[in-house]
Amino acid sequence: MNMEEVKLEPTHEFLDMWVKTYEATFGKISEIPAIGPLREKSEKISKGFPLFFSLYTTWMDTVVDFQDISMEAMKRMNEKAATLEGKTGTRGYKELYNIWMESYSETFKEFMRSGHFSSDMGKFTSNFLDVQKYNREMLEENYLKPSNLPTKSEIDEINKELYSLKKQLKELSGRINELSGNK
Numbered sequence: 001m002n003m004e005e006v007k008l009e010p011t012h013e014f015l016d017m018w019v020k021t022y023e024a025t026f027g028k029i030s031e032i033p034a035i036g037p038l039r040e041k042s043e044k045i046s047k048g049f050p051l052f053f054s055l056y057t058t059w060m061d062t063v064v065d066f067q068d069i070s071m072e073a074m075k076r077m078n079e080k081a082a083t084l085e086g087k088t089g090t091r092g093y094k095e096l097y098n099i100w101m102e103s104y105s106e107t108f109k110e111f112m113r114s115g116h117f118s119s120d121m122g123k124f125t126s127n128f129l130d131v132q133k134y135n136r137e138m139l140e141e142n143y144l145k146p147s148n149l150p151t152k153s154e155i156d157e158i159n160k161e162l163y164s165l166k167k168q169l170k171e172l173s174g175r176i177n178e179l180s181g182n183k
Helices: 009-024 039-084 089-113 115-144 152-182
Strands: none
Touching (some): 039 089
16 A cells, blocks of 8 residues: 555544534533432533543544654655665665664654644643543542542641641740740
8 A cells, every 4th residue: 555545534534523423412411401319419420521522532633643643754764765675684674674763753753842742742631630630529529528538638638737737846846945045
């Protein structure tokens, strides 16, 4: 198969169709207000769906970008490898290996230095942190509190108080030493 024959537009089109279908169907369903005795819990759960969707969509965008850049690297390698025609044996394979490493390294370095890559990684990290925060909140609310186990928030609060008490104790000890030394 020739590199020019490989078209990645179907991948992009599929991802776009998938996003539009989600937004038109399940995306709308998750916006319906909850009713009944479990309304509050249902609303909190339904807030997670858009977070997971955003994370998955960002991840898929990243996968598609890496697919594009991999194909570009392969195209560059094939263009450079055309000079190796007729070379066989260890020397030919070593040259092919060097061309492969050089082509892929250059292409991926260019991509990773681009603003596009930085932007994608920023979005992905942000979405990942949002999902992680949501998961922690749901874990605390639905498992730790009902089990009467301390939550991260409670442990953080205790650590702050402990730090404050240690600081006060140190200050008071210093004052006591100061006063006892002056007498």
